Amino acid sequence: MRSTITVGLDGSPESLAAADWAAREAVLRDLPLRLVNASQWQAPAYAAASGFDIPPLPRELQHSSSRRLLDNARAGIADGHPDLRVETEDIDGLPVPALLRAAEDAELLVLGSRGLGKVAGFLVGSVSLAVLAGSERPVVLVRSARPERQAPSDADPAGTRPDATDRRDVVLGLDLGHPHDRLLDFAFDAASRRAVPLRVVHGWTLPPYSYGGDLMPELDDATAGQVRRELDTVLRPWREKFPDVEVSTQTTVGGAGPHLVDASHDAALVVVGRRIRRSVVGAHIGPVTQALLHHAAAPVAVVPHD
Known part of the structure; x- marks a missing residue:
């Protein structure tokens, strides 16, 4: 087919x-x-209030x-x-x-x-x-x-239907621990086809010694800089592959879920990944995707990957 x-x-x-x-x-x-x-x-799994089967x-x-x-x-x-x-x-x-x-x-x-x-x-x-x-x-x-x-x-x-003049961003939630090509290709391609910018959001965790950045702020700044450099490295080949796509990045401390939900109010599409897990205990979609599914204002694309 x-x-x-x-x-x-x-x-x-x-x-x-x-x-x-x-x-x-x-x-x-x-x-x-x-x-x-x-x-x-599917037949109801419960009896009707009347006591008779439906x-x-x-x-x-x-x-x-x-x-x-x-x-x-x-x-x-x-x-x-x-x-x-x-x-x-x-x-x-x-x-x-x-x-x-x-x-x-x-x-x-x-x-x-x-x-x-x-x-x-x-x-x-x-x-x-x-x-x-x-x-x-x-x-x-x-x-x-x-x-x-x-x-x-x-x-x-x-005023409910986007059209060809819709210039809202495509938003990508990216985990630097699993920056899968399938997810990146989907997001860049979606932005390119719509001729809109791509906004990349990545959430990262402060080191355990930080306690909110009060004890060793210079090391926290260094960690934040390292995260931004890693993000730029991951995105560089995709910027080269899709030179027409304007890319902005947002690195945030903590989980990316709330930031993606907030970004969804001004987005044409929010893109996130889901690792494929073939196990007897069933499939999982992860906390960030769960947050988006319950609270996002824009359509949400979930891209499975290994």
């Missing part, structure tokens, strides 16, 4: 917002858009509902992107394994996440979290609307 931008739909406003974002990404990457829906619904809908009704959802979404995308090739598929199986299979042939998997406002941010559902933790392809989570809207325009009177 040809590589696609794939989006999982479930009929929610959030998944439709994800489809809209994915359509723009497909145009940027010159790839077809694939809309998928896992029509097999039987699942017949499969033919589930398929019919899925087709309507996919056809309506494709029609809506065609209005804004008439030249974009859009494929649809009602995929078999429960949502998590079905979406993981769909992601295997995708350049990028895009899912919706419910936003609860400026404080709560993302409410990550069990399906999105399980897919994110299990996918070996990049996954983007998209909210239905940004808490802080853009200025309205004639084409977007609500």
Whole structure:
């Protein structure tokens, strides 16, 4: 199968917002858009309040509902992107394994996440979290609307949709202990395609003797300088590979999570990495990514790497 931008739909406003974002990404990457829906619904794990079991809908009704959802979404995308090739598929199986299979042939998997406002941010559902933790392809989570809207325009009177004039940065959260090429390439490429700056955020820890920098401030300054030099060394070949991308760096003491959340309010996209861990105890996404998924204002791209 040809590589696609794939989006999982479930009929929610959030998944439709994800489809809209994915359509723009497909145009940027010159790839077809694939809309998928896992029509097999999982039976509730609890009894109804009435005490009677709730039987699942017949499969033919589930398929019919899925087709309507996919056809309506494709029609809506065609209005804004008439030249974009859009494929649809009602995929078999429960949502998590079905979406993981769909992601295997995708350049990028895009899912919706419910936003609860400026404080709560993302409410990550069990399906999105399980897919994110299990996918070996990049996954983007998209909210239905940004808490802080853009200025309205004639084409977007609500001011909620970024367009070609959107000049917000791409933000990369980078761990110098694991500066994986796949993550760096994704972030630089995203900034280059959007013709926007890339802001790189790295959090580092003070040495144990520091106690906040009061005892040996000169050594703390030296450590901070060393961190900045290491960051510049890691970024140098990528600056050379993407000379069109304007790069700024931000090194912060402590975890990068809060700083990335703050940066997300002025970002087009926040990019973070996730180490692939194939173990019997399950997959993990890490504290920085967890913080972003719950509080970020912009779409979050999670790039898995070894």
